[in-house]
Amino acid sequence: MTRKTTRILTPAALCVAAIVILVAGQVQAAQVTSTILLGPPNGGPVGTFSASLTPGAGSQLHIGTISGNFKQHVSSFLNLNFGISASNQNSTLTLTPSSISTNNASGTAVLEYDNFTPGTPLFLDNFVANLSDGATAPVNIGASAVNVSFGSLGSFPITMNFAGTLSNVTFTTSPVPPAGTNPANPVYFNAGNYSVTISGAVTGSLVLPLGLGTLPLGTLFTLPATPVTFPGVLPGVVTLSDIGPNTPPYTGTPNDMLAQFAANLGAAQFPFSFSTPVNTSITNSIPANSSGVTQLTISGSSLNANIVLTNLQYDLRGITTGTLIPEPASVGLAGLALAGLVGFAIKRRKAA
Helix, strand or coil, rough: CCCCCCCCCHHHHHHHHHHHHHHHCCCCCCCEEEEECCCCCCCCCCEEEEEEEECCCCCCEEEEEEEEEEEEEEEECCEEEEEEEEEEEEEEECCCCCEEEEEEEEEEEEEEECCCCCCCCCEEEECCCCCCCCCCCCCCCCCCCCEEEEEECCCEEEEEEEEEEEEEEEECCCCCCCCCEEEECCCCEEEEEEEEEEEEEEEEEEEECCCCCCEEEEEEEEEEEEEEEEEEEEEEEEEEEECCCCCCCCCCCCCEEEEEEEECCCCCCCEEEEEEEEEEEEECCCCCCEEEEEEEEEECCCEEEEEEEEEEEEEEEEEEEECCCCHHHHHHHHHHHHHHHHHHHHHHHCCC
């Protein structure tokens, strides 16, 4: 006699089988690391940036020593000479607020995320942003007058100004921390360094006694393009969007995603400073029947400016390509397999 054996899958067994199938269906789901080129001209669709420059506290022009000589013509038989002097004076600097903006910001991000559709940011390992691209902001700074003595003729003001530009605003994260300590899920808060480039020139003028008007001092110092680095943070939100196979121009690339890094930092302030020396020596030949400055020397002086970068907004986007993000069909296949298991168990039970 042949003995018939019937095996029935219990609910617990069905659950285990379902879990096995679901895990098998997501076997490719793991942590993915992508280097993403952000914004134009790196291939990203968007790269916007804007910020303001506002005055910082404590900016000043420091005058070390001013010396020289003023010749006063009295008559064809008489010329008088008066010493010019000033020392150890400070005056306040005033920055004219300005702004900088571009639609061509770019950068690079190293992002780790899971590859379940639509993808969840896990860690932002590295972030480098060329925020300003070729855009510039004017940097115009005026100094309040410093009084210069012309001996018994009295004291008269000398004024100085800095006219220049700010460019090359960049941000680079600090060295990458150990894995797991820099979450981007989806908010990130990167500490690092900003860098800007300052260039320009200091000019000045001196009011003369006896109603002789103003003596232009010309360019007292030219500041070449000088990088200024200062610490700061670049917080924001990273968003991943599956751009799918039917989104032009990405048709046929279902595993590509759009990564967006953006924030409006509002009133957050990032102060920085720069300094230029102000030294010159001028010699003039004054006609016999005229009055004027025959010699002027400015030494040990400097313009020390404090500026604040604020109202910073940015939006950088790039495409992650070739990632193994499973499509919703994988979950559907797992469901079909589970339904097949249930049907198989019912059929075996009826056969018994």
